[in-house]
Amino acid sequence: NQTENQLAGVVSKKLPINGREFNIWFRDGDSYMAQESLNVRATESSAFRNTCVNLLGSIDTNNTTCVLDVGANVGITTLVLGMLAKDVKLSTPISRIVSFEPEPLTYECLAKNAQHFPDLITPVNCALGERSGSLPFMRTPGSTSASHIVTDEHFTGATNELVKVERLDYYVEKFALPHVGLIKIDVEGHEKAVLLGSIGTIEKFNTVGFYGI
Secondary structure, eight states: OOEEOSSTTEEEEEEEETTEEEEEEEETTOGGGSHHHHHHHHHHHHHHHHHHHHHHTTOOOSSOEEEEEESOTTSHHHHHHHHHHHHSOOSSOEEEEEEEOOSHHHHHHHHHHGGGSTTTEEEEOOEEOSSSEEEEEEEOTTOGGGOEEOOSSOOTTSEEEEEEEEOHHHHHHHTTOSOEEEEEEOOTTOHHHHHHTSHHHHHHHTOEEEEOO
């Protein structure tokens, strides 16, 4: 039941996420979205949802908050956040979701999937790190979930390309986000650099961060 898209190498599949069905765009042949992985995706999405509800309940603000999805891939966790914002009465409502994905074609899939909540989700084609610039990105054929920023000399077994890198604090200022309550980070070992570029935001808003699912 996959549908061909105008983007070369991209297909879509109906995927149930927390009781709701979405048409999800992804790279053709990506093991992250293979049939045998879908039960794992469903379990992870449920656990992620429960974690977010608990963490958002601990945020001390009288207003709404923004949530950042760092290392969003094609946007499964972004869509879980979108459903929380739209369908669940949270003690701290989500007003905006900003999702970051550095790999260009995976980002295009994220951008298409973000259209399920176009007034809520802002996709950004950029990696986050300690400073502005660029870094090599190791793209593992057939596995977007195993692709990541390269910070050492080990480039074997994958296709490498340079991707833009910016500090999270820069985007919080650029988008004039009034409050950032939660940052989800899943960047395959690059978490420390992301946090070092987020210090201003974390200190300003007492932001909660957590890693992977």
